[in-house]
Amino acid sequence: MGKYVLKSLLQIIPVLFIVSLIVFILVRVTGDPVALMLPETATAEDRAVLTQALGLDQPLYTQYVKFLGSAIQGDFGQSFRYNQPALELVLERLPASFELAVAAMFFAVLMAVPLGVISAVKRNTFTDLIISGISVIGKAMPNFWMGIMLILLFSVMLGVLPVSGRGGLSHLILPAFTLGVGLAAQMTRLIRSSMLEILNQDYIRTARSKGLGRMVVIVKHAFRNGLIPVVTIMSLQFTSLIGGTLITETVFSWPGLGQLLVVAVNTHDMAIVQAAVFVIAVIVVVTNILTDVAYRLLDPRIKYD
Amino acid sequence: MKKRQWTGMWITLLAIVMVLSACGGKTTSTNDGSATEGTGSGSASTTLTVAAATDIESFDPHNNNNTSSEAVLVNVFDYLIKNDSEQKKVAGLATSWDQVDDTTWRFKLREGVTFHNGDPFTSADVKYTLERVAKDETLKQYSYFKNIVEVKVVDDYTVDIITDGPDPLLLNRLSKMGAGILPAKYIADNGFDAFLKQPVGTGPYKFSKWTKDDRVELVKNESYFDGEPKWNEVVFRVIPEASTRVSELLAGGVDVASSIPSTDIARIEGEADKKIVKAPIQRVLQLIFRQTEGSITADPKVREAIDLAIDKQGIVDSIAGGAGIVTRTSVTPGNFGADPSLYKTSLYDQEKAKQLLQEAGYAEGEAEMTISVSAQYKEQAEVVAAMLEQAGFKINLDVLEASAFSERYSSKSFKEIFMIGIGNSLFDASNNYNRYMLEEAKGESDYNNPEVEKLLQSALVNMDPAAREKEYQQVQQIFSEERPAVYLYQMEGVYGTNAKVNFAPRSDEMFYADEITPVAQ
Numbered sequence: 001m002g003k004y005v006l007k008s009l010l011q012i013i014p015v016l017f018i019v020s021l022i023v024f025i026l027v028r029v030t031g032d033p034v035a036l037m038l039p040e041t042a043t044a045e046d047r048a049v050l051t052q053a054l055g056l057d058q059p060l061y062t063q064y065v066k067f068l069g070s071a072i073q074g075d076f077g078q079s080f081r082y083n084q085p086a087l088e089l090v091l092e093r094l095p096a097s098f099e100l101a102v103a104a105m106f107f108a109v110l111m112a113v114p115l116g117v118i119s120a121v122k123r124n125t126f127t128d129l130i131i132s133g134i135s136v137i138g139k140a141m142p143n144f145w146m147g148i149m150l151i152l153l154f155s156v157m158l159g160v161l162p163v164s165g166r167g168g169l170s171h172l173i174l175p176a177f178t179l180g181v182g183l184a185a186q187m188t189r190l191i192r193s194s195m196l197e198i199l200n201q202d203y204i205r206t207a208r209s210k211g212l213g214r215m216v217v218i219v220k221h222a223f224r225n226g227l228i229p230v231v232t233i234m235s236l237q238f239t240s241l242i243g244g245t246l247i248t249e250t251v252f253s254w255p256g257l258g259q260l261l262v263v264a265v266n267t268h269d270m271a272i273v274q275a276a277v278f279v280i281a282v283i284v285v286v287t288n289i290l291t292d293v294a295y296r297l298l299d300p301r302i303k304y305d
Numbered sequence: 306m307k308k309r310q311w312t313g314m315w316i317t318l319l320a321i322v323m324v325l326s327a328c329g330g331k332t333t334s335t336n337d338g339s340a341t342e343g344t345g346s347g348s349a350s351t352t353l354t355v356a357a358a359t360d361i362e363s364f365d366p367h368n369n370n371n372t373s374s375e376a377v378l379v380n381v382f383d384y385l386i387k388n389d390s391e392q393k394k395v396a397g398l399a400t401s402w403d404q405v406d407d408t409t410w411r412f413k414l415r416e417g418v419t420f421h422n423g424d425p426f427t428s429a430d431v432k433y434t435l436e437r438v439a440k441d442e443t444l445k446q447y448s449y450f451k452n453i454v455e456v457k458v459v460d461d462y463t464v465d466i467i468t469d470g471p472d473p474l475l476l477n478r479l480s481k482m483g484a485g486i487l488p489a490k491y492i493a494d495n496g497f498d499a500f501l502k503q504p505v506g507t508g509p510y511k512f513s514k515w516t517k518d519d520r521v522e523l524v525k526n527e528s529y530f531d532g533e534p535k536w537n538e539v540v541f542r543v544i545p546e547a548s549t550r551v552s553e554l555l556a557g558g559v560d561v562a563s564s565i566p567s568t569d570i571a572r573i574e575g576e577a578d579k580k581i582v583k584a585p586i587q588r589v590l591q592l593i594f595r596q597t598e599g600s601i602t603a604d605p606k607v608r609e610a611i612d613l614a615i616d617k618q619g620i621v622d623s624i625a626g627g628a629g630i631v632t633r634t635s636v637t638p639g640n641f642g643a644d645p646s647l648y649k650t651s652l653y654d655q656e657k658a659k660q661l662l663q664e665a666g667y668a669e670g671e672a673e674m675t676i677s678v679s680a681q682y683k684e685q686a687e688v689v690a691a692m693l694e695q696a697g698f699k700i701n702l703d704v705l706e707a708s709a710f711s712e713r714y715s716s717k718s719f720k721e722i723f724m725i726g727i728g729n730s731l732f733d734a735s736n737n738y739n740r741y742m743l744e745e746a747k748g749e750s751d752y753n754n755p756e757v758e759k760l761l762q763s764a765l766v767n768m769d770p771a772a773r774e775k776e777y778q779q780v781q782q783i784f785s786e787e788r789p790a791v792y793l794y795q796m797e798g799v800y801g802t803n804a805k806v807n808f809a810p811r812s813d814e815m816f817y818a819d820e821i822t823p824v825a826q
Contacts, residue, residue: 038715054443155552163558251546255543
């Protein structure tokens with residue numbers, strides 16, 4: 001186990017190297033930050049001066065070697081827009097994104113686990129049909145539309161929850177719910193099918209025939225094994241929640257990584273884009289390792305050595 | 306074995322507990338967010354909350370280049386000279402100013418002013434501030450200030466500002482972002498990074514807190530030289546999504562919301578305690594033509610046909626929700642050099658446009674051209690294209706994402722026409738016309754008129770305001786005939802406010818908190 005974790009950690013290095021190369025090139029072929037930094041009335045001379053001052057006149061490979069050299073030391077350059085170290089800006093945003101992702105995940109689990117289990121246990125009944133229907137709608141509803149509708153209902157009409165911004169728990173409810181619903185729908189379906197499969201296994205029948213109660217069998221024997229695919233989807237979704245909640249963060253003016261990235265892309269703030277993608281890549285890789293560890297704890301038969 | 310079985314359950318439970326505690330912890334620690342909701346009623350109206358679509362870039366007034374940054378920063382930093390709401394120059398940190406010779410201006414500074422940290426404001430601060438922005442070419446405001454050669458300290462409250470040549474725009478430069486006066490001693494003692502974390506100015510409001518892409522919080526400067534500020538606290542919130550901004554206004558979370566989309570105007574006006582207020586801003590939407598030989602738009606008849614084929618008022622009414630003023634010049638009132646005879650008027654005659662196109666030798670659908678536009682003006686461009694097609698043109702619409710547009714713009718690689726909204730932060734006609742000077746026009750419009758060139762070159766250094774104004778008005782008259790560009794309309798800023806505040810928006814889009822007043826209850 002320890003050896004596995006160590007090996008995985010070492011594999012991060014080439015992955016991050018490739019990520020850095022791709023981002024570096026993409027960011028540079030898609031536009032010129034100087035054009036966005038200067039006023040419309042700036043002259044060609046002003047542009048040349050700024051280009052040189054930022055080191056953008058040097059050949060790409062020189063820029064890349066320089067970039068990589070400093071990136072290894074945790075320096076992803078200065079943000080053009082904020083004139084502050086890019087990594088610092090990205091790390092400043094992580095808590096907000098993390099908070100939202102965890103809360104969304106919490107909502108999703110809270111909804112999906114009981115619904116998925118009930119739906120499997122009562123398969124092909126009216127209850128199952130209703131739950132399946134709800135999850136199809138939940139999955140199909142676009143995030144931004146649902147966010148706006150929730151704001152209209154709970155904030156504008158009822159006035160019980162704040163519209164936007166980050167503050168206390170009350171600010172968290174609507175964006176977390178918005179993000180959680182789609183995820184919950186997906187997890188409900190997954191838990192249902194995974195539970196169904198398990199409920200048909202021999203060992204469940206054995207457990208039942210031993211005279212164990214229905215609830216005990218479902219909770220202790222079936223549910224735990226049914227969790228494995230859920231852990232997979234949770235880890236996949238968690239990483240996308242951290243880096244990819246752009247729309248929801250924008251709708252609710254949530255000052256997280258997603259919003260930072262959107263603004264950085266729009267203003268061509270290269271250093272931030274690079275640092276943000278890098279940090280997200282690290283989170284993805286680490287989450288994957290943790291997922292594998294969780295599998296092993298859930299099912300001792302899984303071995304990696 | 307039993308123990309092993311339980312491990313998984315424990316992990317699951319632990320995860321749930323962690324999630325719960327992560328959420329729960331937040332409740333107690335940061336429940337201050339709701340404190341800024343609304344302004345309450347009666348004597349509690351001491352917080353002003355304004356919502357804008359974009360955040361400030363930083364508290365460095367020299368390294369910012371967007372209006373929404375300046376709108377916030379004017380409350381923290383003062384200029385030597387201020388623009389009042391009619392764009393007239395009034396005393397700020399300077400009480401008087403005189404021109405000594407063609408390249409020297411002398412400023413008398415206000416005495417007894419202190420920075421927010423208690424340091425006195427003197428000539429040394431002016432010297433430090435202006436020389437920084439005039440010499441550091443990596444600053445975004447550098448291009449506006451580079452012609453200042455030196456700031457000479459005459460005594461503690463007198464400075465001479467020396468330019469590299471006659472500069473009729475010096476006063477305009479000193480009353481805009483980039484001229485916000487910084488505390489020289491504070492920065493020398495603590496370094497610039499410390500200044501950015503805890504900025505200090507002389508303005509009516511002091512820095513309190515900045516959460517990026519969320520809010521800027523300012524508090525009253527009790528010892529402001531111009532009397533006690535009106536609000537105890539001013540909060541600028543960043544809400545990029547327009548529908549969320551509108552919802553915040555409707556829910557009472559903000560007092561003033563800027564950039565209200567035209568589709569939401571009726572909804573806000575329908576609320577009893579909400580209002581829509583509008584004001585023209587310094588931005589004119591226009592089509593700029595390439596007149597390079599061989600280009601179809603080099604033909605004056607074609608350009609006239611384009612002008613006549615577009616129903617400008619129609620675009621204002623349909624796309625801008627009425628928030629626009631048609632104009633035949635980009636130098637609108639409030640800017641130096643404006644020619645009012647060309648304002649609030651437009652030409653539109655589809656039949657004559659068709660006829661002109663025929664005279665120019667093009668049959669229906671033969672006059673083919675590309676219009677490039679940034680995605681933010683996509684709808685306007687689509688209507689323009691439809692109107693031109695109706696008059697017999699064939700239009701290729703080239704809608705570009707904002708940064709792609711800027712890049713093509715700065716590399717001057719547009720085809721026949723590009724559509725752009727051009728602002729004017731200096732409030733001077735030179736800002737509108739420098740692009741038509743021979744050197745600058747090369748490769749972009751290739752506009753070339755020796756008479757205009759002479760007028761523009763002269764106006765650039767003419768220190769006689771009356772004569773200079775004439776020169777720009779002459780250029781406008783020539784332009785209205787020659788049409789190097791067709792002007793669609795001057796844009797208007799649309800704001801939503803709640804009835805608890807009086808807010809008259811400014812044409813420069815600044816939010817001077819003290820110009821927004823609570824309604825007496």
